[in-house]
Amino acid sequence: MAAPACERPLRMAVEQRPPYLYMNAEGQMQGSDIELVRAILQQAGCSLELLPELPRRRRYTMFLAGEIDILPAASMTAERREVAWFTAPYFVEAVALFALPEKAAKLRDIKNFEDIRSRGIGVISQSFGWFGEGFEAHKPALRNDGLLSHYDQLGHALQMLKAGRGDLVLADRAAMRQLLLRQKLNLVELDYLPMQGSARLMLSKRSVTEAQFKAIDAALQKLEESGALKQIRSRHGLQ
CATH class of the missing domain: 3.40.190.10 (Periplasmic binding protein-like II)
Structure with missing residues (x-):
């Protein structure tokens, strides 16, 4: 495992969107995004905190304020790059x-x-x-x-x-x-x-440092090269 990159858990708000995020019979959130993000953060020496489900607009407002650290399954745009770091793709x-x-x-x-x-x-x-x-x-x-x-x-x-x-x-x-x-x-x-395109993790520049972003991006690419992320995606029917 890489040296610890985060002093606290990184926060991600959930949204019911199977197979990416959904609540199981025991009332716990699960899905491909949780498994993939947890694996990437663990490799980088970080951990994940799941926040309660929030309306989409409220979620983005909190992200801009640095109250949410990660938005999954994001598309990279010039406007968003002003306020966020974007990792390499983690699924198609x-x-x-x-x-x-x-x-x-x-x-x-x-x-x-x-x-x-x-x-x-x-x-x-x-x-x-x-x-x-x-x-x-x-x-x-x-x-x-x-x-x-x-x-x-x-x-x-x-x-x-x-x-x-x-x-x-x-x-x-x-x-x-x-x-x-x-x-x-x-x-x-x-x-x-x-x-059909690349989905990336979007990290808030208000709450995630450039060093943390680089560690997370490097962890993602290492897990991609090892085939670990592919195994997780395959279990959920993703590319």
Whole structure:
């Protein structure tokens, strides 16, 4: 183990998002993010403190104030780099489109969101989050055409799909696969992936020093090279 890098546990707020974070039958939080982050911090000589679940906006405000140290599964942007350190990627995040089996045959040939809009196909997407440049570019037009509906929780998206509120659900691929497996449901995943990219740990510059960040990033890369992180990801169906 590396020399201790942290004088106190680093704080991370949780959010129900299987398989990344979820509460088990015993009322304890678990998931790939907890296992991966704990392994990385332990390798760096740090420990993890889980904070209670908080609204997304409140969580980010606390992060900016240095009251939360880590936000997992983050995408790196120029704006965020002003306030946060970003580690190397620790898993590949993908966004996919899902359809009911009886409608999938007519939707399998979709290649982009221009196809979706021109054919008048309704899309059900989460009310927050980043789902790729293609979706962001076409979101205003889809909304203006009445082809866009929103969900807050993934379970609601399935209800909306069955009720005919849209033809496709846009969702995190691993999260949707986990939900379908747990509920023993069957949806068809389209070949077109609106987004596939690197997810990183975002560390607050207000509460995490550059030296601590470098130790954590080095620990992550060491565990990646050894295959330890791959083993954790595989158990949760992640790349």
